[in-house]
Amino acid sequence: MATPAESRSWFPALALGVSLLKCLFINAYHSTDFEVHRNWLAITHSLPVSKWYQEDTSEWTLDYPPLFAWFEYGLSQVARHFDSDMLQVGNLNYASPATVLFQRLSVIFADLVFIYAVKECCSTVRQETSDKELLGRPRFILAVLLLWNFGLLIVDHIHFQYNGFLYGFLLLSVARHLQSRHLEGALLFSIVLNLKHINLYVAPAYGIYLLRCYCFTQDNTNGSLRWKSFSPLRVLALGAIVVSVTALSFGPFIAMGQLQQVLSRLFPFKRGLCHAYWAPNFWALYNIVDKALSIIGVRLELLDVDSVPKASMTCGLVQEFQHSVLPSVSPAFTLLCTLLSILKAILMAVLPLSILAVESREDAGIFLVLATTGHYSLFPLLFTPAEFPLKVLLMLLFTLFSFAALKNLYGEEGSLLHRLESFYLLGLVDVGLLCEMVFPLSPWQSTLPFAPLLVTSVYCALGVSYSFIRLYISIMTQKATEKPKRQ
Structure with a gap:
């Protein structure tokens, strides 16, 4: 029988592989995000800290939290040994x-x-x-x-x-909590929150979890949580x-009186929630319903054809548009919608679903649906012919393995x-054939490019x-006598 050390010898091989x-992708296609981060390297290297969140020579202004800006600054100290010209703010689209x-x-x-x-996460799952x-x-x-995740x-x-760097801190935080090292977990989550503010959506879940598992202690008699076991010192810690x-x-930015300027970059609520580039979420469904209602309204002469935007939602540009029938998501309503969406996020993102997938049969099924669908939704990001067979x-390899x-x-x-x-997942094959092979050869390519x-x-x-709804139902209907899911 293999020793524990031998049984774990596969991990370095996986990581190295x-x-x-x-490394084989170095010369592959890259998006505008490549220029975004090159510009951030230039900003943090060439300008004083006081100018970081004011610089706007490029349209790709610095809009991540300051801790990530310092990360870019650290990278820039190495970048100058490769090509110092990349660190010039005026060298737009330099590559x-x-x-x-x-x-x-x-x-x-x-x-x-x-x-x-x-x-560390692997060490927390069952023996x-x-x-x-x-x-x-x-x-x-x-x-x-995790290591061979197609999306990453x-x-x-x-x-x-x-994203791998950022998710590393998040997963390490999760691992520390599962190891009952809660202060370390809180520290790591605070770091990732100050690296990328999108992690705010899981902050309420972290707060509730830490209150329950760290700030309260369980009664040894019946396992219930009681107020008398509450620890204010732990809350303070x-x-x-x-x-x-x-x-x-x-x-530093508070001391310079620039907090409002930084926050305006991190939370540009004036743009609203809906943009012409659609992500596969609720707003995609909201947009398509509005589009369908507008077409029906014009056909039934309930709407003036001149008042209906012409394909504004499908132009493929990152811009705002007004809905024709359903209420448009106004800037003032954006924050409220974001806060309400957190209530759903708590139920679907307490822990990475891949960890739950190896612990629960029910969660494994949810993972397969979510991972397959979510990964396919990334296909439009790689739209050049050279990357088509690669993606x-x-x-295919990741899905078959899963x-x-x-x-x-x-x-x-x-x-x-x-x-x-x-049946739904098999439908992705038809969608792929339609979008990747049939449509490019059709006469509609020029009139409906997106x-x-x-x-x-x-x-x-x-x-x-x-997937989110099924996960919610799975959690809510779990019987008290069954082994609970990971907290």
């Missing part, structure tokens, strides 16, 4: 071979945080027998689902972003951590998916929304 794969090499390598090396976090084949071991499956591979290492990290991040192959590994983990008794779920984006977004929005 995926790192080498990322020399040395610049491309540096920025690609910076993402790969930053992913070391993610790799370490995955290792496994060392004589079982790898495809049936929860820790191996989880490592592959194409978004970070082709499209270009630093958590508060001190959050305040200290936030003060370190925003402190298809990578997603289905095979989770099926093997939970045995052969019954499918992880319901029949309608399987119709494939519309179809992909709306179809995937159905699957993503369904």
